[in-house]
Amino acid sequence: MADSDGLTIAGEEISSRLWLGSSMYPSPDLMVSAFAHAQPGFVTMSLRRQTAGDVANNDYHERVSHWLGASQARLLPNTAGCQSAKEAIQLAVLARELFKTSWVKLEVIGDEYSLQPNVFELVSAARELSAQDFKVLPYCTDDLVVCEALLHAGCPAVMPWGAPIGTGKGIVNPYQLRTLRARLPEAKIIIDAGIGRPSQAMQAMEMGADGVLLNTAVAKAADPVAMAGAFAASVKAGRTAYQAGFMAERDMASPSTPVAGLPFWHRSGRQRAGCQSTGRQDVDRKGKSQ
Amino acid sequence: MIDIVVNGQPMPWGSDKDVKTLIIGTLNYPSDGGRFVVALNGELLPIEKWPSTILNDGDIVDVLGAITGG
Numbered sequence: 001m002a003d004s005d006g007l008t009i010a011g012e013e014i015s016s017r018l019w020l021g022s023s024m025y026p027s028p029d030l031m032v033s034a035f036a037h038a039q040p041g042f043v044t045m046s047l048r049r050q051t052a053g054d055v056a057n058n059d060y061h062e063r064v065s066h067w068l069g070a071s072q073a074r075l076l077p078n079t080a081g082c083q084s085a086k087e088a089i090q091l092a093v094l095a096r097e098l099f100k101t102s103w104v105k106l107e108v109i110g111d112e113y114s115l116q117p118n119v120f121e122l123v124s125a126a127r128e129l130s131a132q133d134f135k136v137l138p139y140c141t142d143d144l145v146v147c148e149a150l151l152h153a154g155c156p157a158v159m160p161w162g163a164p165i166g167t168g169k170g171i172v173n174p175y176q177l178r179t180l181r182a183r184l185p186e187a188k189i190i191i192d193a194g195i196g197r198p199s200q201a202m203q204a205m206e207m208g209a210d211g212v213l214l215n216t217a218v219a220k221a222a223d224p225v226a227m228a229g230a231f232a233a234s235v236k237a238g239r240t241a242y243q244a245g246f247m248a249e250r251d252m253a254s255p256s257t258p259v260a261g262l263p264f265w266h267r268s269g270r271q272r273a274g275c276q277s278t279g280r281q282d283v284d285r286k287g288k289s290q
Numbered sequence: 291m292i293d294i295v296v297n298g299q300p301m302p303w304g305s306d307k308d309v310k311t312l313i314i315g316t317l318n319y320p321s322d323g324g325r326f327v328v329a330l331n332g333e334l335l336p337i338e339k340w341p342s343t344i345l346n347d348g349d350i351v352d353v354l355g356a357i358t359g360g
Contacts, residue, residue, distance in 0.1 A: 046359030
């Protein structure tokens, strides 16, 4: 179900516009089955302190690595949990060594309750990591000026939230996403966080997002594999629709079947419906009042 | 003896002993490498520097491996 139509970030072609997290799956088997069904462009992971036993028995890492080796997907380490630029930079450097990739999903959390990014620290970290040749994909708010600052800091894409992480509320501020798309027409915009349903992912894609990154909606579904497929289909459909171009919205109805040629066309609508006069003046097709 | 901190836990450690001895010889992390990284006082310590890096009193060692994430 790969849905690439040429998504290129930092000069590298990304195989799909759906990106998936690896957390919270019921089992490693279900996780890789979901990945195989959706064929995501990126799979996110993180790193934490581990004992020797943890390292030796790290099923999830082993399964992700094995699956990635046989797919077109890329690994995207994150800096989840960091609360300052310094922490995020340190963790990103460690992640690059561990995962052997310079891609990083940069997260700097500013509020533990809402998990809202600290955009000031985020821009600072993005600037430093970009200078160290990281390919920085920042999880950010949907603020236009923040996104511009991140792009100027060297980020090849921005990843504004649709809604707070794990809420499943979808695109809570569609106006802002439309603004980002309109004001940053060349920027790569990946909606990260808050997507709970395939219809919400499709909405984001229809609005011009270049991709969607999500985790909980698939991992916590009753059937993660089926849901992964549903998201892959929705992202592809949304992208196709955006490229196809939408009809202009109208306030009044407009018949899709031609009226001309109907044998009753010379009579007014009220005559045909057998209605009593309501005081509104009907006019026949020749302009004669009824 | 010196005192170091490993993964957040205080640990007595012998003077003049290196990081490789700590990680592989004492804590028994897999010797094949690649599945974890070591940070010394918050900074990456590449594997090739483990044998030549002597730990000092108060040093903070973190051993990090991959976990799932969103």
